[in-house]
Amino acid sequence: MDPSLFYLDDTQDNGDDRSVKRTRERAPLAVRMRPRTLDEVVGQKHLLKPGSPLRLLAGDQGGPAGPSSLILWGPPGTGKTTLANVIAGSAGRKFVELSAITAGVKDVRSVMEQALEDRDFRGLTTVLFLDEIHRFSKAQQDALLPGVENRWVVLVAATTENPSFSVIAPLLSRSILLTLQGLTDHDIAQLLSRALTDPRGFAGAVSLQEEAADHLVKLAAGDARRALTALEAAAAVAFGQAHAEGQNYSVNQPLPITLEHAQEALNQSLVRYDKNGDQHYDVTSAFIKSIRGSDVDAALHYLARMIDAGEDPRFIARRLIVHASEDIGMADPTALTSAVNAAQAVQLVGLPEARINLAQATIHLATAPKSNAVYRAIDDALADVRSGKAGLVPLHLRDGHYQGAAALGHGKGYIYPHDQKNAVARQQYSPDTLHGAVYYRPTVFGNEQAMGDRLKRLKALRTPLPRNSARD
Known part of the structure; x- marks a missing residue:
């Protein structure tokens, strides 16, 4: 049952109560609850200080004109699209949105031409929001340069991947890079509470029990969109059960969303991980550094994150093999044997069973005595060879x-x-x-x-x- 089909219908009055009716389809809760001003934005306080580029560009305080373009880098659900919409909401702004997944060079040039015409003949500034700019090729990003450099558009580009690797240097140099941070549990709880009472949300028609709220906050993993979507789904479950049981709920007696409703709606946490992007490298780095630091529990945590997110187990096994010689070596020669055996087990058994073999090797390596003598020995020998000291046999x-x-x-x-x-x-x-x-x-x-x-x-x-x- 789609929770977005529920809203308060003022046209039907049951005494003093407004009944919750299943009516026409509406926008998802996450869209309806999108902040309209920077003051409504939850989190990202480091970017919203007085005089910040976002404040100036959004036009909500006096001062010189803000930067011409922004690149917003951060995890999903942290407010990149929201900030673009707020910026576009200023007077004299026109909002245009493109997705790097579907747009091409022709689309970009068309927007630029129209933006130039709107600026010169209508006095409008076009805010071009480009989602997932990291998916644009170099040629597509090159097409943005004239409009950005000449300020035909205010480009607000969003990316979940490190712009240093995914955005061309000329575009980076003409933009201000702002890094968004994952929302805290407090931020997510605040969003859920607002959605329960706000007229754009449930307007007091539902309540959220404490255990259910804790469950939704935990599983949201800092993603506002996921949290609101989960709340909407949990409300749908609650509404569905109430309807089946013939119960009536009103603003004076809100429909309670229980832990059971929340668990039925969302029973698995979102693991932030992309097998080709920053999270891939960051989690892998943390995995190896935890093993090197002899923290077996942290190493197992990062191993679990990689497995749960669908990382190739052969990649994990290869990293263990490298680490066994790089950071343990002759301090425990059996570590390499353990890592190679785990790699063979991955080939022979596969997941999910091979997770146990990978865990065994991880525990062995994390608890083994550490030495980088083998690593330093071969690198020092290579350095002498490459510097011309090879000599005659x-x-x-x-x-x-x-x-x-x-x-x-x-x-x-x-x-x-x-x-x-x-x-x-x-x-x-x-x-x-x-x-x-x-x-x-x-x-x-x-x-x-x-x-x-x-x-x-x-x-x-x-x-x-x-x-x-x-x-x-």
Whole structure:
């Protein structure tokens, strides 16, 4: 049952009560409750201070003209479209909305031409709201530049992805970037409370029990649109049950929305995650850093977020494999085995069962002793190679199996380690240019605690004796 089909019908009077009637279809609650002024906006206080670009551009306070264009970057449901509408509501403004999903270069140019005509002949300023600008190609974004630079339009572009990567530099330089923050639980609760009493909402016809309110706030995950949509759905469930039971409710006796109604309407929280955008990288980064920081519970939380949001489990397994060597290495060599086994389990079993294997590997890695000695060792060795310190392979280590190699001295003087005491030969292995270079420096954690002493003993056994000394 669509909750947007309910509203208070003043034409039918039952005594002193106004009955809730199921009538014509109306706009969704989230649209009806959209703020009309900046003072009605909930959250984003950091962007709404006196003298801020938004205040100036919206024209709700005196001062010089605001910036010509804005790029609003933030999660869904934080008010990007709302702010664009408020800005457009100022006197002498014309609002035009385009979606980057459906609009093309031709549409953009058409808006620009009309905006120029409206400015010059009608004295109107066009506010162009472009939703999901990150979906525009470079050519499509280029088409915006003349109108933005010459102020034919006030561009208000919205994006959920980092503009540094998704918006062309010339457009960024001509706009002010404003970062919107996810709404707090207090903000969401305030929105729900307003919707219950506001004439644009339920106008007092329903009430929200505390447990139901807490449930809706929690599952909204900072998304105003989701919170209001959930409230509307919960109200629809309550209205439907009341209608089936023949109950009548009025403003004097509001229809209660219970926890059961809210749970039936919305039983799964929204996980903010995009497999190709900022959330993908941010959550993955937090996952790895939690493992590196030995916080097993935080690591499991981020693992759960990735799994629940539909991340490719093979990607998660690959990150675990990398981390096992990068941040644990020889401190616990079995960590790599655990990560590889989890990757194999993902291939053989798949989700949902493989979530357990991934969790096991995550727990192993998070609780393992940490060392980045392996990571530093290979990077230091690569740095020397790339800086020209490679040098020639010592003659005694060169391949001496092909015809003519012996005449070149290849392999001459090579000592076979297995013929020596302790299976270690006293001979040089590094090129002369890197003789004595040290790359692997074990830590004192885990298995590497004993590794340092072992390396010292091996180096002593491997170092060639002075020429006048006897060989082992």
